Amino acid sequence: xxxxxxxxxxxxxxxxxxxxxxxxxxxxxxxxxxxxxxxxxxxxxxxxxxxxxxxxxxxxxxxxxxxxxxxxxxxxxxxxxxxxxxxxxxxxxxxxxxxxxxxxxxxxxxxxxxxxxxxxxxxxxxxxxxxxxxxxxxxxxxxxx
Amino acid sequence: xxxxxxxxxxxxxxxxxxxxxxxxxxxxxxxxxxxxxxxxxxxxxxxxxxxxxxxxxxxxxxxxxxxxxxxxxxxxxxxxxxxxxxxxxxxxxxxxxxxxxxxxxxxxxxxxxxxxxxxxxxxxxxxxxxxxxxxxxxxxxxxxxxxxxxxxxxxxxxxxxxxxxxxxxxxxxxxxxxxxxxxxxxxxxxxxxxxxxxxxxxxxxxxxxxxxxxxxxxxxxxxxxxxxxxxxxxxxxxxxxxxxxxxxxxxxxxxxxxxxxxxxxxxxxxxxxxxxxxxxxxxxxxxxxxxxxxxxxxxxxxxxxxxxxxxxxxxxxxxxxxxxxxxxxxxxxxxxxxxxxxxxxxxxxxxxxxxxxxxxxxxxxxxxxxxxxxxxxxxxxxxxxxxxxxxxxxxxxxxxxxxxxxxxxxxxxxxxxxxxxxxxxxxxxxxxxxxxxxxxxxxxxxxxxxxxxxxxxxxxxxxxxxxxxxxxxxxxxxxxxxxxxxxxxxxxxxxxxxxxxxxxxxxxxxxxxxxxxxxxxxxxxxxxxxxxxxxxxxxxxxxxxxxxxxxxxxxxxxxxxxxxxxxxxxxxxxxxxxxxxxxxxxxxxxxxxxxxxxxxxxxxxxxxxxxxxxxxxxxxxxxxxxxxxxxxxxxxxxxxxxxxxxxxxxxxxxxxxxxxxxxxxxxxxxxxxxxxxxxxxxxxxxxxxxxxxxxxxxxxxxxxxxxxxxxxxxxxxxxxxxxxxxxxxxxxxxxxxxxxxxxxxxxxxxxxxxxxxxxxxxxxxxxxxxxxxxxxxxxxxxxxxxxxxxxxxxxxxxxxxxx
Numbered sequence: 001x002x003x004x005x006x007x008x009x010x011x012x013x014x015x016x017x018x019x020x021x022x023x024x025x026x027x028x029x030x031x032x033x034x035x036x037x038x039x040x041x042x043x044x045x046x047x048x049x050x051x052x053x054x055x056x057x058x059x060x061x062x063x064x065x066x067x068x069x070x071x072x073x074x075x076x077x078x079x080x081x082x083x084x085x086x087x088x089x090x091x092x093x094x095x096x097x098x099x100x101x102x103x104x105x106x107x108x109x110x111x112x113x114x115x116x117x118x119x120x121x122x123x124x125x126x127x128x129x130x131x132x133x134x135x136x137x138x139x140x141x142x143x144x145x
Numbered sequence: 146x147x148x149x150x151x152x153x154x155x156x157x158x159x160x161x162x163x164x165x166x167x168x169x170x171x172x173x174x175x176x177x178x179x180x181x182x183x184x185x186x187x188x189x190x191x192x193x194x195x196x197x198x199x200x201x202x203x204x205x206x207x208x209x210x211x212x213x214x215x216x217x218x219x220x221x222x223x224x225x226x227x228x229x230x231x232x233x234x235x236x237x238x239x240x241x242x243x244x245x246x247x248x249x250x251x252x253x254x255x256x257x258x259x260x261x262x263x264x265x266x267x268x269x270x271x272x273x274x275x276x277x278x279x280x281x282x283x284x285x286x287x288x289x290x291x292x293x294x295x296x297x298x299x300x301x302x303x304x305x306x307x308x309x310x311x312x313x314x315x316x317x318x319x320x321x322x323x324x325x326x327x328x329x330x331x332x333x334x335x336x337x338x339x340x341x342x343x344x345x346x347x348x349x350x351x352x353x354x355x356x357x358x359x360x361x362x363x364x365x366x367x368x369x370x371x372x373x374x375x376x377x378x379x380x381x382x383x384x385x386x387x388x389x390x391x392x393x394x395x396x397x398x399x400x401x402x403x404x405x406x407x408x409x410x411x412x413x414x415x416x417x418x419x420x421x422x423x424x425x426x427x428x429x430x431x432x433x434x435x436x437x438x439x440x441x442x443x444x445x446x447x448x449x450x451x452x453x454x455x456x457x458x459x460x461x462x463x464x465x466x467x468x469x470x471x472x473x474x475x476x477x478x479x480x481x482x483x484x485x486x487x488x489x490x491x492x493x494x495x496x497x498x499x500x501x502x503x504x505x506x507x508x509x510x511x512x513x514x515x516x517x518x519x520x521x522x523x524x525x526x527x528x529x530x531x532x533x534x535x536x537x538x539x540x541x542x543x544x545x546x547x548x549x550x551x552x553x554x555x556x557x558x559x560x561x562x563x564x565x566x567x568x569x570x571x572x573x574x575x576x577x578x579x580x581x582x583x584x585x586x587x588x589x590x591x592x593x594x595x596x597x598x599x600x601x602x603x604x605x606x607x608x609x610x611x612x613x614x615x616x617x618x619x620x621x622x623x624x625x626x627x628x629x630x631x632x633x634x635x636x637x638x639x640x641x642x643x644x645x646x647x648x649x650x651x652x653x654x655x656x657x658x659x660x661x662x663x664x665x666x667x668x669x670x671x672x673x674x675x676x677x678x679x680x681x682x683x684x685x686x687x688x689x690x691x692x693x694x695x696x697x698x699x700x701x702x703x704x705x706x707x708x709x710x711x712x713x714x715x716x717x718x719x720x721x722x723x724x725x726x727x728x729x730x731x732x733x734x735x736x737x738x739x740x741x742x743x744x745x746x747x748x749x750x751x752x753x754x755x756x757x758x759x760x761x762x763x764x765x766x767x768x769x770x771x772x773x774x775x776x777x778x779x780x781x782x783x784x785x786x787x788x789x790x791x792x793x794x795x796x797x798x799x800x801x802x803x804x805x806x807x808x809x810x811x812x813x814x815x816x817x818x819x820x821x822x823x824x825x826x827x828x829x830x831x832x833x834x835x836x837x838x839x840x841x842x843x844x845x846x847x848x849x850x851x852x853x854x855x856x857x858x859x860x861x862x863x864x865x866x867x868x869x870x871x872x873x874x875x876x877x878x879x880x881x882x883x884x885x886x887x888x889x890x891x892x893x894x895x896x897x898x899x900x901x902x903x904x905x906x907x908x909x910x911x912x913x914x915x916x917x918x919x920x921x922x923x924x925x926x927x928x929x930x931x932x933x934x935x936x937x938x939x940x941x942x943x944x945x946x947x948x
Contacts, residue, residue: 033671034559036606037657037683045650045663045671052663052671054651081517083651137651 004097006130008123009076010090012058014113017098017121017128024077024084026092029055031071041136043069043088053077053084054137061136062112078133085137098123102130152301153194154247160187161236161243162365165372168229168236169387172375175224184232185214191239200252203242209261210235231264233372304398307358314348314355318644321348322666349550352644359399363441363448364392366401370412370439377416384434385420391441396448400542403522404450407515411452411538412437414512419456419536429533431455448544453537459530461487468493488528492516520652543661549647551664551674553640554622557608561636562645562664562674567624569631571639574619582824585817586809589824590621590633596824597623597633598806600684602675606659611637624677632681647674659683686806714818716796716825717779724796726818727828733782735795737775743791752778752789760837761789783834790833850943853878853888856895866892866929873936890942894929909942911935 005020032044032055041060045052055075057066067088075086102119109117109129116135120127164187171180192207210232216222238260245253321344328341367389378385396404420426420435427433437454465479468490479487491512516526524542550565572579572592580591581599588599599621603610618638625631645664650673654660658679663671713729742753743766750761761778778789799820805827807816815829852875854862867877878888891910913929914920927934 033673035654035657035660035673036557036559036608037659039653039656042651042653045673047665047671052648052650052665054654081520081652083520083649085651137653 004099005095006098006121006123007076007095008093008128010093011076011087011131012062012064012112013090014062015093015126015128016131017123018076018131018133020095022078022133024079026074026076026089027086028072029069029075029086029088032069040066046086048077048084048086051084053086055086055088056136057088058136059088061116063110064112076133078137080134080137085133087133087136096123105129150198150246150250151303153198154243155301156194157191157239157243160191161240162368163187165233165236166368166370168232169371169375171224172226172229181214181218181224185211185218188214188232200242200246202252202255202257203239206235206239206242206257206261209264213264228264231260234260234263307398311355311359314352315646317348318352319646321345322643349644356397359397360395361398361401362392363394363396363401363450366396366405366408367392367439367441369409373409373412374416374437377413381416383416383420383423385416386434386436388436388438389440390438394441394443394448396542396544400448400522400544403518404540404542407518407540408439408450408452410512410515411540412439415452415454415456415536419454419458421457425457429457443544448542450540450542451537452540453535455535458532458534458536459488459491459528460532461530464488464490488530491528492526520649520655522649524649525655543647543649549645549674551643551645552622553643553666553672554602554620554636555614555638555640556602556611556636557606558611558613558637559608560640560670560672561602562643562672563622563624563634563677564661564674565642567677568622569625570623572621572623573617574621574635575617579621584824584826585806585814587806587817589817590635592621592623592633596819596822597631598686598819599633599635600680600686601635602680603637605680605684614638630681632686634677634680645672645674657683714799714801714820714825714827715779716799716820717792718794718796720791720793722793724823724825725814725828726799726801726820726825727779727781727790727830728801729798731781731783731830733780733787735777735779735792737777740774740776743776754778754789757787759787759789761791762833762837763791781830781834783830786834786837788834788837790828849874849876850889851876851878851887852939853891855891855893858895861929862892862894866894869932869935870939873939875939890939911938911942 003019003021006017007020007023007026008015008017010016027048029046032046034044035042035054041057043055043057043066046055047053055069060066069088074089074092076089076092077084077086079085098121100122102121105114105117105120113129116131117129118132118135119130121130122128164184167180167184167187171177171184174180188207188211192204192211195203195207213222213228213232217224217228222228238257242252325341325345328338333341370389371387374385374387415437420437421429421431423433426435435455437452439450439452441448441450443449461484465474465482465487468474469476469479473490473493474482492515493513512526519526519540519542522542524540527539527541529537529539551562552565552568552571554561554563570592574581578593582589582591588601590597590599614637620636620639622634622636622639623631624634643666645666647662647664649655650660650663654663654673659676660673660679661676662674664674665671714726715729715732716724716726718724736754738752738754743761744751744753745766750763750766752759752761759780777792777794779792781788781790797820802818802820805816805818808814811829811832813828813832814826815832816827817824818827819825852870854866854877857863857879863879870877888908891908893910893912912926913935914924914926915929917928919926919928927938929935
């Protein structure tokens with residue numbers, strides 16, 4: 001049943017569905033601490049319950065200009081390879097069960113999205129991209145290598 | 146499960162791991178009596194402890210192994226592969242039994258006769274004698290007492306207990322930090338603060354001890370490797386010599402756990418994929434015995450573990466082809482990749498380089514897991530590939546994940562932490578003991594006569610200074626990142642000292658090379674821990690340059706530059722006492738001239754040496770010092786022009802250091818180098834000679850162009866013009882001279898002379914006129930006192946005739 005649970009959110013100006021098992025939590029972020037010299041998609045560091053998380057701006061990963069971070073903005077906390085990351089979300093819409101099956105991505109996506117999208121899913125008569133949050137973290141690293 | 150059994154299991158697991166490695170080493174060198182004795186003692190210990198616990202199977206197995214080894218010790222049996230395999234089989238069986246014991250608490254029923262019999266199948270000679278066992282035990286009584294004594298000096302502590310102590314200390318440190326801040330803010334009485342300081346000191350001491358408790362020799366990590374290599378090599382029919390080094394390096398226990406699997410995986414990979422088959426090795430002209438070495442070394446706060454093999458290395462092309470075939474990347478992506486990126490494809494999930502999946506390493510656990518595990522603990526994995534000749538994989542991990550004492554500094558309006566251990570001294574930037582020199586575009590800080598390259602933290606991290614910073618707060622942190630290097634780091638302000646719990650930062654942040662981790666002080670705002678070594682490379686300050694301060698480093702450097710055939714540098718001191726250097730090859734000689742030989746003329750200082758007059762690089766006549774009648778001059782020669790450079794003294798001739806910090810703008814000083822401990826400004830001979838080169842001088846000294854003067858009726862040409870021409874590098878002949886040489890140019894001093902016709906059109910002619918104004922637009926004559934126009938015309942004609 002958990003497999004069908006999705007977080008519907010607006011990331012980098014696009015509505016997407018994230019599989020709930022990939023997500024640790026959704027929290028509000030304070031003012032992050034900058035990381036000079038880090039890749040552009042690293043928006044900073046912030047602490048949550050004595051852990052330090054790396055804040056990722058999905059806009060940059062997708063190829064859009066970075067957005068300023070507002071105090072209290074919501075972030076999606078994920079764990080990738082033992083490190084904690086937080087994806088900046090434009091808005092968190094809902095956590096819900098989606099019964100419809102995941103389908104192959106059809107149609108042409110922007111290159112930025114093509115890299116992160118895994119599938120599509122039908123929800124409330126709209127097609128959402130199913131994205132794996134870890135792609136937002138690992139891909140730019142491989143590209144930069 | 147009772148404690149006794151638990152202790153036995155922990156001890157036995159350790160012994161078995163050690164015995165496996167020792168057996169393989171002994172097999173390689175059966176004459177090594179010490180090794181044999183060590184194995185014997187290990188097996189004997191197992192037998193002894195299992196006897197207490199009533200574990201008949203374990204006792205029987207240990208006894209059989211002990212028996213066989215004892216025969217070898219007494220020379221009744223030779224050590225051969227069969228014996229070693231037999232003992233290893235027993236070790237394996239013991240491992241199995243211990244695993245079962247750990248689960249159920251009782252020894253499982255089973256039959257070990259086959260294993261024991263395999264070991265007994267020794268040479269037939271064995272049958273003839275029957276060693277009296279009692280005597281055997283008596284023989285080794287002495288060794289055993291020694292071994293037992295060693296065990297009494299230490300106790301076994303369960304790891305979870307150790308970890309909980311560690312966590313406890315971590316919490317204490319965090320609370321202490323918070324408490325310290327509160328005390329400061331509340332303005333507590335000195336008595337309270339003094340007593341709190343004592344508490345702090347005890348906590349610091351305890352933290353130190355706990356960290357040490359968690360440190361283990363990396364030997365432990367290496368112990369199972371020889372066995373793995375031996376077994377795998379036998380399975381695959383390869384011959385491999387395996388070496389380890391640096392086993393004495395110590396590493397945090399938790400780090401060790403995290404490295405164990407990646408290390409084993411890398412070694413397996415090396416045997417399976419890296420080392421070629423015997424035939425391939427022969428075909429490649431290599432020794433059929435391959436070499437795999439695992440070396441550990443400590444470098445500052447980091448541990449490097451290098452696994453090197455002399456196999457086939459990685460082939461970027463094969464890797465790319467495979468990645469394309471498995472649809473990990475597209476062909477177009479592959480084309481855009483650098484060789485390094487191609488190699489790093491092996492870190493992609495699901496990638497395996499073997500042509501076919503083998504039982505050994507192609508099991509889906511790939512290099513991606515290795516990389517992820519290492520990065521999880523804040524380490525990095527580096528590939529050093531030498532295709533066809535081998536691969537070495539470097540794991541670099543922090544020595545400990547624990548607490549360090551950190552110095553909090555501010556720069557660009559943000560806080561950073563510097564490991565206190567790397568800080569040698571802290572000074573205010575505008576204090577009396579600090580002198581900052583801008584030399585050749587770089588900055589040097591001189592602290593009590595010692596020079597340090599100066600890095601400004603804002604510049605290194607690519608930020609601008611915060612306007613709110615008070616210039617008086619700026620401080621220099623003298624940092625010694627280890628290995629005999631040191632530099633001065635300039636920061637906006639020093640905040641305070643704090644005990645910091647360091648956690649590795651995300652891989653992409655570690656990849657900047659600027660940071661060693663993150664930490665969370667009690668104000669809840671994360672702080673980045675600076676990588677003091679990384680800053681040095683990011684600032685592009687040559688680490689070797691600073692390393693020259695140390696004697697041994699200087700020697701190594703001298704050898705290295707000798708190998709590169711480095712140029713030699715003449716060090717000299719100027720009249721002002723400033724030390725400068727110049728390439729020896731541009732110096733023709735250094736000589737002493739009487740002070741009277743220097744004179745000022747035509748706005749320039751000149752020197753008369755013998756019959757020649759040379760330009761001197763000096764703004765004014767060197768002040769005649771008391772009792773000094775001579776002046777030392779270096780003579781620089783660029784093939785054409787000679788220039789004298791006044792100096793106070795020659796200091797030394799040294800090899801030109803490789804690392805030059807270049808000046809930002811061209812000028813007399815090309816850059817700064819460190820020679821010994823002294824910064825030396827390097828003279829730019831090109832710039833220098835350019836200032837004195839006669840721009841109008843003829844290009845070749847050997848064959849100066851010949852000017853012939855014609856129609857020089859009143860001797861103006863001979864007396865006025867010829868010296869100018871000569872000084873400009875031309876030879877001058879008058880028309881009346883009887884010579885056959887065809888001049889390069891004719892200068893006609895009369896406006897309407899027919900003499901030029903004698904030479905014909907082959908030689909360009911410049912006509913001079915006495916009137917200032919030209920007669921018309923197509924008048925190509927030159928006014929005879931227009932020096933610039935005349936020289937330009939000459940250069941043009943002469944150049945033209947050559948072209």
